[in-house]
Amino acid sequence: MKALLTITAMLLLTISGLAQERTLRAIVEEEGGPVNLQTNANPAPISLAELARQVDLIVRGSVAGTVSYLSPSGTDIYTDLTLTNVQFIYPAAAALTKQPGPPPPLVVTQLGGTVSINGHQVRSTHQNLPPLQSGIDALFLLVRDTDKLFIAARYFGAFAIENNRVVPLTRAEWFAAQHRGRSADDFVREVVAIATARGR
Amino acid sequence: MKVIEDKTLPPNICGQGSFGTDSSGQINGNVVIKLNTNWPSYGSHLARLLAHELGHMLGLGNQDICSAEESVMKDGIPCNASVTNIVTQNDSVPVNNTVYGTGPRTSCGF
Numbered sequence: 012m013k014a015l016l017t018i019t020a021m022l023l024l025t026i027s028g029l030a031q032e033r034t035l036r037a038i039v040e041e042e043g044g045p046v047n048l049q050t051n052a053n054p055a056p057i058s059l060a061e062l063a064r065q066v067d068l069i070v071r072g073s074v075a076g077t078v079s080y081l082s083p084s085g086t087d088i089y090t091d092l093t094l095t096n097v098q099f100i101y102p103a104a105a106a107l108t109k110q111p112g113p114p115p116p117l118v119v120t121q122l123g124g125t126v127s128i129n130g131h132q133v134r135s136t137h138q139n140l141p142p143l144q145s146g147i148d149a150l151f152l153l154v155r156d157t158d159k160l161f162i163a164a165r166y167f168g169a170f171a172i173e174n175n176r177v178v179p180l181t182r183a184e185w186f187a188a189q190h191r192g193r194s195a196d197d198f199v200r201e202v203v204a205i206a207t208a209r210g211r
Numbered sequence: 212m213k214v215i216e217d218k219t220l221p222p223n224i225c226g227q228g229s230f231g232t233d234s235s236g237q238i239n240g241n242v243v244i245k246l247n248t249n250w251p252s253y254g255s256h257l258a259r260l261l262a263h264e265l266g267h268m269l270g271l272g273n274q275d276i277c278s279a280e281e282s283v284m285k286d287g288i289p290c291n292a293s294v295t296n297i298v299t300q301n302d303s304v305p306v307n308n309t310v311y312g313t314g315p316r317t318s319c320g321f
Contacts, residue, residue: 031213031215032215032245033241038231038241045234047231048230048231048232049230049231050228051227051228051229051264052224052226053224053225053226053228053260053286054224054225054286055223055225055287055288055290056287056289057223084219165221165223165224167223182273183273183286183287184275185275185286185287186287
């Protein structure tokens with residue numbers, strides 16, 4: 012415990028000299044592989060209402076496939092989740108714009124994943140949200156950033172739907188605790204009402 | 212260990228710690244703590260945030276039983292929260308999969 016306090020104090024003294032981060036490619040080139048990078052984010056509390064107020068798109072769909080690649084900064088890995096059987100829920104215009112035939116797949120981006128660099132496996136794991144696997148049926152609250160759709164608030168906008176009940180996929184147990192196991196229909200109605208009120 | 216201000220961290224993420232591990236799970240370098248650009252306004256929470264991330268690197272999981280004042284590993288704390296205690300006795304044993312007692316702890320304190 013004393014050691015932890017001492018190291019913390021040392022960090023506080025040196026924090027003014029903020030450093031640059033090495034890219035994953037540089038780590039592989041300098042140290043070889045495999046590389047396993049584990050990230051623990053420290054989120055501020057966020058309510059479901061606060062989350063719903065920041066979303067650009069709400070969809071329900073099944074993860075049909077995943078593709079991982081280096082993030083634009085090269086310091087992390089992104090994974091694109093291809094959703095099928097997509098049901099557009101919010102905004103209403105997206106829900107009403109129906110083309111004939113099955114809906115096209117939608118791509119959602121999650122932080123973390125596994126890639127190969129110079130033949131070495133490089134894996135990035137974000138502890139706050141487990142990697143979403145193919146086959147999972149989920150509700151996604153999404154935000155746009157440049158040309159991508161990310162899970163809202165990074166780790167909080169993904170909810171598994173099991174037997175028409177909602178289960179937040181984030182590992183933060185304090186998040187939306189009162190909504191765990193709630194009827195998916197009721198949950199969606201509430202989230203859409205909040206998002207719609209924000210959009211007025 | 213590097214401490215970096217990361218402009219891409221969203222407002223709800225106060226900071227984050229990353230570290231590289233070998234195949235056995237031991238930390239082998241590449242330790243980086245990233246802070247939200249709002250970090251100068253964190254006040255007393257800044258020390259707690261750094262200690263929290265260091266706690267992860269020592270193998271401690273997030274703490275959902277104790278309050279923020281009772282454990283540095285309690286997560287979900289406002290970025291500019293005023294905190295008196297940083298590291299406490301509750302942070303001296305792993306809280307998730309502890310080998311002490313009969314498994315994960317279900318109450319705070321000693």
